Amino acid sequence: MKNQLRELRTRKQWSQGELAEKLYVSRQTINAIETEKYDPSLPLAFKISRLFKLPIEEIFRTTD
């Protein structure tokens, strides 16, 4: 799954740690999502979507 998380985060000028705090996850989780090594659960994807006020499908896209 591809995602726009890094672009969205840097646009807001947040560090990975700051974003992690806002989402109540570890910095490692943010890094793993940004590097596309880990796909977040649906509840976390919804949290991200609410935080950036964007629909999920604009943040996450399937590769196929």
Added chain:
Amino acid sequence: MDNPNTLESVSPLSGHYSLKRDLRLNAWFMVAAAVAGAIAFLLKRHPEWSPLSRALLTLAPLIPGMLYVRDCMLFIRGMDELQRRIQMEAWLFAAMGTLILGTTVNTLSANGVSLGRLEHGFSLVGTFALTFSLWLVGTAIANCRYK
């Protein structure tokens, strides 16, 4: 809301160490170890005690041990989803590794292969040490995967 639990928060050299979290996780383990040590010392010094009292005393560390297991479960529940997945992979690796190695040692022994001190399989302490070592390896592998 607190940050989610991480292994770093209970590793003294990680730079993100939290004594509060470490105690919340490991306090009952320390109690269990202290009780087990004290009981082993007492049982050695008093061989005249009845088998029933010896059995009860020997099993006493199980109570703080079970409370420690409860704290481990609460700690994992307080982790975020990726940390929980890493722990699940690490524990699966440790459990399956212990099972496979234990079975292999027993099978070799049963087929007449001389294994020296491992002739009767792993001891209790040996099994714990093996599981813990495999858990460390499993955690390192899973961490590398999601780094």
